Amino acid sequence: MSDEKMKITLHVWRQKGPSAPGELKTYKVDNVNPHMSFLEMLDVLNEELLQKNEDPIAFDHDCREGICGMCSMVVNGRPHGPRKATTTCQLHMRSFKSGDEIYIEPWRAKAFPIIKDLMVDRSAFDRIIASGGYVAVHTGGAPDANALPIGKKDADEAFDYAACIGCGACVAACPNASAMLFVGAKVAHLGKLPQGEVERRSRVLNMVHTMDTEGFGACTNHGECSASCPKEIPLEAIMTLNRDYARASFSGDE
Amino acid sequence: MELNARIPAGPISEKWDKHRFELKLVNPANKRKFKIIVVGSGLAGGSAAATLAELGYDVDCFCFQDSPRRAHSIAAQGGINAAKNYPNDGDSIYRLFYDTVKGGDYRAREANVYRLAQISNNIIDQCVAQGVPFAREYGGMLANRSFGGAQVSRTFYARGQTGQQLLLGAYSALERMIGAGKVKMHPRTEMLDLVLVDGHARGIVTRNLITGAIESWAADAVILATGGYGNVFYLSTNAMGSNVTASYRCYKRGAGFANPCFTQIHPTCIPVSGDYQSKLTLMSESLRNDGRVWVPKKAEDCRKRPREIPEEDRDYYLERKYPAFGNLVPRDVASRAAKEAVDSGRSVLAGSPAVYLDFGNAIRRDGEDAIRDRYGNLFDMYERISGENPYETPMRIYPAVHYTMGGLWVDYNLMSTIPGLHVLGEANFSDHGANRLGASALMQGLADGYFVIPYTIGHYLATAKQPKVSTDHAAFKAAEEAVKGRLKRLLSVGGDKSVDYFHRTLGVDILWEYCGMARNEAGLKKALQLIPELRERFWKEIRVPGSASELNIWLEKAGRVADFLEFAEILCLDALNREESCGGHFREEHQTADGEAKRDDHKFAYGAVWEYKGDNQAPALNKEQLSFEYVKLATRNYA
Numbered sequence: 001m002s003d004e005k006m007k008i009t010l011h012v013w014r015q016k017g018p019s020a021p022g023e024l025k026t027y028k029v030d031n032v033n034p035h036m037s038f039l040e041m042l043d044v045l046n047e048e049l050l051q052k053n054e055d056p057i058a059f060d061h062d063c064r065e066g067i068c069g070m071c072s073m074v075v076n077g078r079p080h081g082p083r084k085a086t087t088t089c090q091l092h093m094r095s096f097k098s099g100d101e102i103y104i105e106p107w108r109a110k111a112f113p114i115i116k117d118l119m120v121d122r123s124a125f126d127r128i129i130a131s132g133g134y135v136a137v138h139t140g141g142a143p144d145a146n147a148l149p150i151g152k153k154d155a156d157e158a159f160d161y162a163a164c165i166g167c168g169a170c171v172a173a174c175p176n177a178s179a180m181l182f183v184g185a186k187v188a189h190l191g192k193l194p195q196g197e198v199e200r201r202s203r204v205l206n207m208v209h210t211m212d213t214e215g216f217g218a219c220t221n222h223g224e225c226s227a228s229c230p231k232e233i234p235l236e237a238i239m240t241l242n243r244d245y246a247r248a249s250f251s252g253d254e
Numbered sequence: 255m256e257l258n259a260r261i262p263a264g265p266i267s268e269k270w271d272k273h274r275f276e277l278k279l280v281n282p283a284n285k286r287k288f289k290i291i292v293v294g295s296g297l298a299g300g301s302a303a304a305t306l307a308e309l310g311y312d313v314d315c316f317c318f319q320d321s322p323r324r325a326h327s328i329a330a331q332g333g334i335n336a337a338k339n340y341p342n343d344g345d346s347i348y349r350l351f352y353d354t355v356k357g358g359d360y361r362a363r364e365a366n367v368y369r370l371a372q373i374s375n376n377i378i379d380q381c382v383a384q385g386v387p388f389a390r391e392y393g394g395m396l397a398n399r400s401f402g403g404a405q406v407s408r409t410f411y412a413r414g415q416t417g418q419q420l421l422l423g424a425y426s427a428l429e430r431m432i433g434a435g436k437v438k439m440h441p442r443t444e445m446l447d448l449v450l451v452d453g454h455a456r457g458i459v460t461r462n463l464i465t466g467a468i469e470s471w472a473a474d475a476v477i478l479a480t481g482g483y484g485n486v487f488y489l490s491t492n493a494m495g496s497n498v499t500a501s502y503r504c505y506k507r508g509a510g511f512a513n514p515c516f517t518q519i520h521p522t523c524i525p526v527s528g529d530y531q532s533k534l535t536l537m538s539e540s541l542r543n544d545g546r547v548w549v550p551k552k553a554e555d556c557r558k559r560p561r562e563i564p565e566e567d568r569d570y571y572l573e574r575k576y577p578a579f580g581n582l583v584p585r586d587v588a589s590r591a592a593k594e595a596v597d598s599g600r601s602v603l604a605g606s607p608a609v610y611l612d613f614g615n616a617i618r619r620d621g622e623d624a625i626r627d628r629y630g631n632l633f634d635m636y637e638r639i640s641g642e643n644p645y646e647t648p649m650r651i652y653p654a655v656h657y658t659m660g661g662l663w664v665d666y667n668l669m670s671t672i673p674g675l676h677v678l679g680e681a682n683f684s685d686h687g688a689n690r691l692g693a694s695a696l697m698q699g700l701a702d703g704y705f706v707i708p709y710t711i712g713h714y715l716a717t718a719k720q721p722k723v724s725t726d727h728a729a730f731k732a733a734e735e736a737v738k739g740r741l742k743r744l745l746s747v748g749g750d751k752s753v754d755y756f757h758r759t760l761g762v763d764i765l766w767e768y769c770g771m772a773r774n775e776a777g778l779k780k781a782l783q784l785i786p787e788l789r790e791r792f793w794k795e796i797r798v799p800g801s802a803s804e805l806n807i808w809l810e811k812a813g814r815v816a817d818f819l820e821f822a823e824i825l826c827l828d829a830l831n832r833e834e835s836c837g838g839h840f841r842e843e844h845q846t847a848d849g850e851a852k853r854d855d856h857k858f859a860y861g862a863v864w865e866y867k868g869d870n871q872a873p874a875l876n877k878e879q880l881s882f883e884y885v886k887l888a889t890r891n892y893a
């Protein structure tokens with residue numbers, strides 16, 4: 001791998017606040033080391049802006065190892081950038097070449113209002129979980145963990161859905177800004193396990209209701225969500241969600 | 255400072271039951287009259303906030319991320335221990351207790367560790383009931399694996415994402431209580447001070463990270479679950495926002511800080527690649543099951559391609575030095591050996607320290623598919639970060655700061671030296687003594703939050719009998735003014751250096767250099783001279799643009815680094831004071847003829863608790879003497 005320094009031109013969305021107008025601003029970053037992560041490249045740019053007394057670019061990030069789900073930016077039109085199954089913080093500059101122009105924009109969705117620059121408010125996701133994305137057990141008194149066997153296949157599949165990091169890339173990728181993949185992942189995770197069975201019906205109804213009132217769009221089967229998902233949550237999550245929702249809606253009383 | 259550990263009398267296996275019976279209870283109808291502040295939403299804070307709300311308390315929970323689900327517990331990979339003995343391989347509560355005390359190099363409190371081992375089993379039950387998808391066997395039973403420092407398989411796991419799954423379990427319980435209106439969640443809010451009224455912890459002062467608003471919150475008790483302080487080293491496996499500010503502010507308000515020098519360095523992390531580097535990434539310890547660690551025998555071979563170096567010119571130093579345990583020696587031993595190899599001029603990465611972790615043998619033996627099956631996701635992660643394919647060329651790894659055993663001192667009820675201030679999870683000085691065993695931090699965080707604090711805080715509330723206070727109280731106003739003054743001071747320096755410059759100098763050039771994997775008197779004294787000098791420069795040369803009344807990333811960082819710059823001094827003082835080697839603390843003056851750690855139980859079988867005495871005064875050292883009634887003190891030996 002070459003260590004040669006790269007020259008990159010960035011076009012970054014700058015917006016002072018939720019209701020301020022925004023625009024793309026151009027920055028040149030020379031001396032980009034190909035081993036840098038994408039966010040480290042932005043750190044370097046922010047240091048330069050500091051020296052020039054300019055406002056730093058605000059972006060969300062914390063773990064920088066692809067698991068907290070906090071980093072969130074659209075890079076060259078793709079949420080989290082060009083690399084498959086990779087969050088922005090795990091993207092490295094060797095995925096680009098010297099002379100490249102890179103466009104960086106925030107998640108765009110009505111349900112995720114922009115706070116500043118690349119930072120958005122994703123608290124709608126928390127409210128969806130609060131409305132039903134759990135098994136309602138109090139602490140204490142749980143039966144022995146092995147009292148209820150769960151087949152390895154079911155456990156593994158439940159895990160695949162539970163791997164969602166709540167980043168919102170699926171919403172940003174969707175032309176309708178739908179949250180179906182995120183909601184489907186939780187419904188499918190708990191739906192695969194016997195512990196989730198009791199509340200299956202109320203869970204899906206409540207979560208979908210919250211999803212709708214938060215302003216997420218409808219699903220029209222583009223599949224962009226799953227293609228952009230850094231954890232590769234499969235589209236089957238949405239099928240499970242639709243099936244559970246249909247059953248719950250038509251299953252009469254409660 | 256009075257250090258009454260409040261360890262209940264009686265045989266160790268009966269202490270917790272007896273204690274629970276003796277604790278005073280709060281009547282169910284009265285619980286909602288008590289407001290509890292929980293700072294932190296990781297495994298410790300999230301589980302505590304959810305459980306206390308379920309019990310009926312009125313809870314306010316705070317975190318600095320945009321959602322409680324993003325606390326750094328999410329990053330834990332390997333697993334969580336419990337004494338279930340499902341594999342029937344001889345595990346028991348007593349053995350988990352014993353291993354943890356021994357693994358901690360005999361610097362933890364026996365009674366606490368025993369309780370932790372007892373509770374470990376309830377944790378697994380609770381998490382399964384929440385829908386945590388642990389790994390399972392084909393028959394449907396839970397799977398276990400073995401982890402460093404134990405001879406039994408007691409580690410429960412969810413692929414390489416155990417922390418994520420456990421945290422999402424706690425988070426879902428927390429969100430349920432938020433949805434029910436029992437917990438008020440305050441994300442993107444940073445605690446900047448603790449407020450005391452009549453000597454009791456009665457609230458906090460926070461800054462809203464979006465608007466900059468400084469606000470006060472009053473309560474009947476405060477719980478701190480703000481994680482570890484590993485980021486004082488600048489580069490660590492912690493998250494970017496991990497900080498010591500919350501604990502350190504409590505220290506300055508009178509909470510004793512215990513064993514700050516007990517820091518854990520994890521042997522297998524991806525090495526530093528340049529000075530732009532912002533954090534280090536852990537590669538799971540499990541890789542050492544199949545990977546062989548080596549460096550070239552001759553320094554001049556270090557720039558060659560590894561595959562060109564013949565077997566006889568390689569130094570498999572762990573296998574050479576520790577034939578019995580080989581590549582599986584505990585973390586502290588493996589880390590020091592890597593440093594020794596690099597210090598002898600044999601780093602395998604130009605401009606940065608690194609050793610090889612080689613899967614060549616394992617791939618030839620078991621085939622690439624078998625290795626992919628075992629470690630595929632880790633190999634992918636390595637490739638994403640380093641750009642090298644570990645199936646073809648050995649990984650390059652180096653130790654990195656990972657966990658902090660030190661923290662605020664707490665008694666058996668998890669209460670600090672400030673009445674009403676309780677500390678959970680990695681933020682307290684914990685049950686891990688001088689070294690934490692793998693898969694034990696997740697266990698401790700959840701034990702504290704789900705199963706200890708819900709009992710002990712009731713006792714405090716039922717007996718403290720403090721009058722209600724509101725944020726109009728003068729103590730809140732004074733604390734708010736102090737916070738605002740500090741922010742203003744940071745903004746007004748007007749120098750030309752960035753926060754990161756100071757953070758990096760402190761962490762990399764001073765702490766890692768003089769108080770890292772190996773420490774000695776001269777180096778520590780040097781650090782104790784450099785830290786105040788750097789602090790002085792910080793307050794003259796830092797540039798923090800913008801204002802306090804808006805989102806200001808530089809100001810956030812500057813506040814945290816200002817506290818690191820003070821805290822680092824206590825860390826080094828503690829390391830200087832502890833003239834012995836134990837666990838993660840290795841003093842070069844105290845080693846055996848073959849370079850192994852030498853403890854001094856006669857002089858140092860105590861928890862060192864530092865007490866704030868004023869800004870220009872040395873802190874006072876208080877001691878909690880440890881007594882070992884059940885586990886016999888012995889030398890750890892892995893040769």
Ligand SMILES: Cc1cc2nc3c(=O)[nH]c(=O)nc-3n(C[C@H](O)[C@H](O)[C@H](O)COP(=O)(O)OP(=O)(O)OC[C@H]3O[C@@H](n4cnc5c(N)ncnc54)[C@H](O)[C@@H]3O)c2cc1C
Nearest residue numbers: 294295296297298318327332333445481679680693695696
């Ligand atoms: C990469 C990695 C891998 C690990 N793997 C394992 C493993 O396999 N097994 C194991 O047992 N342990 C492991 N550990 C250790 C373990 O994950 C941690 O010790 C544990 O999760 C800490 O939990 P906590 O709740 O105490 O703190 P955290 O999860 O760090 O939570 C801290 C909380 O406090 C909040 N906070 C902090 N400061 C402030 C402030 N000033 N104001 C407001 N809020 C604040 C944060 O927002 C967050 O919500 C690992 C650690 C790392 C870094």
Ligand code: SF4
Nearest residue numbers: 164165167168170229
């Ligand atoms: S489904 Fe995928 S893209 Fe959507 S929030 Fe979860 S991890 Fe992110």
Ligand code: FES
Nearest residue numbers: 062064069071089
């Ligand atoms: S910063 Fe945590 S996933 Fe990117």
